[in-house]
Amino acid sequence: MVEATIDPDGYRANVGIVLLNDHGRAFWGRRIGKPVWQFPQGGINPDESPQEAMYRELHEEVGLLPEHVEIIGCTRSWLRYRLPKRYIRHAQSPRCIGQKQRWFVLRLATEERRVDLKSAAEPEFDQWRWIDYWEPVELIVAFKREVYYRALCELAPLVASCAHIAQLTAAMPLQQRRLGPSRRG
Numbered sequence: 001m002v003e004a005t006i007d008p009d010g011y012r013a014n015v016g017i018v019l020l021n022d023h024g025r026a027f028w029g030r031r032i033g034k035p036v037w038q039f040p041q042g043g044i045n046p047d048e049s050p051q052e053a054m055y056r057e058l059h060e061e062v063g064l065l066p067e068h069v070e071i072i073g074c075t076r077s078w079l080r081y082r083l084p085k086r087y088i089r090h091a092q093s094p095r096c097i098g099q100k101q102r103w104f105v106l107r108l109a110t111e112e113r114r115v116d117l118k119s120a121a122e123p124e125f126d127q128w129r130w131i132d133y134w135e136p137v138e139l140i141v142a143f144k145r146e147v148y149y150r151a152l153c154e155l156a157p158l159v160a161s162c163a164h165i166a167q168l169t170a171a172m173p174l175q176q177r178r179l180g181p182s183r184r185g
Contacts, residue, residue: 005043005044005045005046006094006095006096007100008094009097010094010095010096010097010098011078011080011096011097011098011099011100012043012096012098012099012100013043013044013050013100014041014042014043014044014099014100014101014102015041015042015044015050015053015054015057015101015102015103015104016039016040016041016079016101016102016103016104016147016151017039017040017041017054017057017058017062017103017104017106018039018103018104018105018106018133018151018152018155019039019040019058019062019064019069019106019107019108020072020105020106020107020108020133020159021107021108021112021130022107022108023130024133024159025130025131025132025133026039026130026131026132026133026135026136027039027040027062027108027115027128027130028128028129028130028131028135028136028139029061029062029117029124029125029127029128030125030126030127030128031124031125031126032123032124032125032126033126036141037139037140038136038140038141038144039136039148040057040058040061040062040124040125041057041101042056042057042060042061044102050074050102050104051071051074051104054102054104058106059119059120060119060120060124061117061120061123061124061125062115062116062117062119062125062128063114063115063116063117063118063119063120064108064110064114064115064116067109067110068108068109068110068114069106069107069108069109069110070106070107070109071104071105071106072105072106072107072155072158072159072162073104073105073155073158074102074103074104074105074155075101075102075103075151075154075155076154077102078100078101078102079100079101079102079103079147079150079151080098080099080100080101080147081098081099081101081143081144081146081147082097082098082143083096083097083098083099083143084143099147101147101151103151103154103155105155105158105159107162115128133152133156133159134152136148136152137149137152
């Protein structure tokens with residue numbers, strides 16, 4: 001297995017995937033053996049573009065192929081988050097202090113029965129469900145909250161303009177506009 005690139009500042013190159021159904025609801029997966037739910041995501045190998053990594057991760061984690069999805073868009077630049085100190089592997093060289101991510105928003109263009117969490121040799125998720133587009137901002141672990149918020153904010157106008165998505169409230173719920181990601185507990 002090829003290791004994802006870690007830049008000189010200590011950030012590992014990564015992609016995040018917001019997979020939507022035609023009702024604007026997002027795929028939400030539970031990590032195997034953990035009470036942790038998240039969007040599909042994973043490292044970018046040195047020989048991959050962000051889009052190639054996104055398709056690889058989509059297949060490994062969700063079992064979908066490029067023909068099963070439509071790319072709606074992606075973030076313009078890298079979004080970063082730092083890992084809590086307890087997750088930093090100090091003996092690792094180069095040391096990874098966090099992730100820098102390019103986020104993609106996709107529309108499921110096939111039947112949801114095509115989702116296959118066991119398509120990879122080492123599955124990452126053991127359950128999944130559809131949730132409201134903005135719900136992950138409240139549900140994700142605290143150290144990823146701001147990057148999820150920023151990704152969803154940047155991608156929301158792209159989703160709202162997509163004719164295939166029937167229901168998405170592009171405006172953030174009032175509570176999120178008032179509180180922002182850093183004030184929630």
